[in-house]
Amino acid sequence: MKFLVSIIFIFLFAVNANSHSGGTNAGGCHMNYTTGQYHCHQAKQTDPFKTYYYIKHQGRSYGPYSSYSSCMSAIRGSGVMGAYCSTSKY
Secondary structure: OHHHHHHHHHHHHOOOOOOOOOOOOOOOEEEEOOOOEEEEOOOOOOOOOOOOEEEEEOOEEEEEEOOHHHHHHHHHHHOOOOOEEEOOOO
16 A cells, blocks of 8 residues: 555656757757757866867857867757857857
């Protein structure tokens, strides 16, 4: 009987966790394609000897991305107009 009550209690108070699309880039961040917002989950240490690409849009820089194609994919996926990829962080 306690087991049945426990199961009912779990189902009554279970909270749904909603995720969003997109894996993280080299810095632990990504563009949420549903909302078009860029955000970070866990910051990662980048390799100082590797070339990274950054999304440039309206005077802001988003990234790093490990390849030009992953940078362009993030732009296409977000649907943001006027953005481009650059190797400059600033």
